[in-house]
Amino acid sequence: MPQNTSSSPNYAYVITANHLITGEVVYVAQDQTWTPWIQHALTYADDTQMQAALTLAQSQTETVVGVYSAKVQITDTGIETTHFREAFRVTGPSNYAHGKQQESLFNV
């Protein structure tokens, strides 16, 4: 599936969910596995491809729960969320640094 890598601001989708065992926020990765890091996520600019990927992801009920697509913006610095809810899912809580933001791969 193509990844949109346009240098100008551009909208696309990522497929996201929570991991079944840990509950951690995860994304469909470029290698079709699940990754906790949005910067490793596969993006879908094409709605038909996104829907197909969403259907496939929703079938992985023994790995993830609560699968949906989230709108993102592709910028020169990478994948950026377009809604603050998704931003907190990327980083973890904002009251103090814990959750994903404490992990070494944050902002990869």
Added chain:
Amino acid sequence: MYKYSEFDHAFIAERNRQFRTQVAHRLNGTLTEDEFKPLRLMNGVYLQLHAYMLRVAIPYGTLNSTQMNALADIAERWDKGYGHFTTRQNIQFNWPKLSDIPDILDHLATVEMHALQTSGNTIRNVTTDHFAGAAKDELFDPRPYAELIRQWSTDHPEFQFMPRKFKIAVTASPEDRAVTKAHDIGLRGLIRDGQIGFQVIVGGGLGRTPMVGKILKEFIPINELLPYLEATVSVWNLLGRRDNKYKARIKITVHEHGIDDIRARVEDRFNLIKLGYGPMDLEYVETLKAHFSEPDYDISEAHFELPKTGPMAAWIDTNTHAHKQDAYVSVSISLKKHGDTPGDASARQMRIIAELAKHFAHDEIRISHEQNVILPHVPKRHLAQIYEVLRSVNLNTANTGLISDIIACPGMDYCALATARSIPIAQQIAQHFDALKLEHDIGPMKIKISGCINACGHHHVGHIGILGLDRAGVENYQITLGGDGGPNMTLGDRMGPGFSAQEVIPAIERIVFAYLDVRQASDETFLDCYRRVGSDPFKTALYHASETQAAE
């Protein structure tokens, strides 16, 4: 406090065994998520924004040191080293793995705790006055009756799949520190002709349709309490709207049918079922009361002097409450250090609180619905030692009932339902007024913040209420003023258009400065002042401050 019977131990063990099997079936794919979700919710397990969340019941907010240490164990071993005390006197763990939760529940069972009915459309944890059994102003200790209700409602076969959740609060103080009028059923203790009973209030609630509860029965004697409660819940279970979850709570049923119609239906049902109950086993109530017997008070003469000035004096002034024994006080341990997350306690803090309770306070701990921890029975002569220990772990903040003692729901920092953040707003307000050194001058002030319309932060009954919403992808905060969760519960008045996250702290400051400007004297509280002058000065401060300044 209540000690489990053999039946209780066996019941919890069996339920835990069942859930362990259900989790295994979910993980191996035998159960789908749709099949598993109601099962995990029956055991207090939610899936939140970043992780699973386990909500553990603390019946009527009562704990002992062993139980508090077990909560610390869970925080350290299976979570991120802390727990979050909630507005229903429970505790939530924000980061457990699903595969670990059966072990957590087994650990809870060793200290007679569980997570049953902390979620789902059942009767939830019964709440009560956090000073129950200790308060100088109470008529009697309401906890034996709260325990009676807990036993009746736990696993009640008729009430496991109701239209929505159902919340009961019990108080026996005229001050009503349990906010009974905001509950599906609120019980207010009374003594008539020497007989203990309750006034029954029904149909209160907050959420998207806030309503003040109405009196269903002026007095129900204790020997008829359970059949009357059963009749009330049963009538609603039949009438309640199952077609629309937003209209399913009993407050809507009461509103749509009218209190007189509901009262007549409840009386009919009550008369039908009370014979089946037989004469209430008052002997059993006496047995329950024995579980809540008063501690062996140490009222021997002791030589001690409490400080009159300084930080400890300020703490004693704000964080202690009158006890029925003159030599005692109830201590509120604030979980609202300026800038910290309201209601959070680290495992170390939990263990210190447990030690203090064990050594100085008759091994009793309470959780308040305002997200603080209470030592209900503290000899005054131990206050100085307790203060120093609390100071060593940042639990000595002298702010109970003041502007930084804020109720805040988890909001979008944790909650999957939230539409905006609550906690950072609470953190900023607390830090802002701490920096201004105005907190004690402002006096009694209850700010309550919810991160969505479900109102878990009780914003409708905040003197200042703040509701966080999502307005076109941006956090926006509506302000209400004049709410009150006390005996004469009042819903706050919405002021006008909301404020952005950046604007809301200055907006709160303008409200406070307007209050300081218009109050008649330093002892006129914000709430009294608001009731006297109305909303106009505050609306002007909120929305026309720049015009006022320009005119000056």
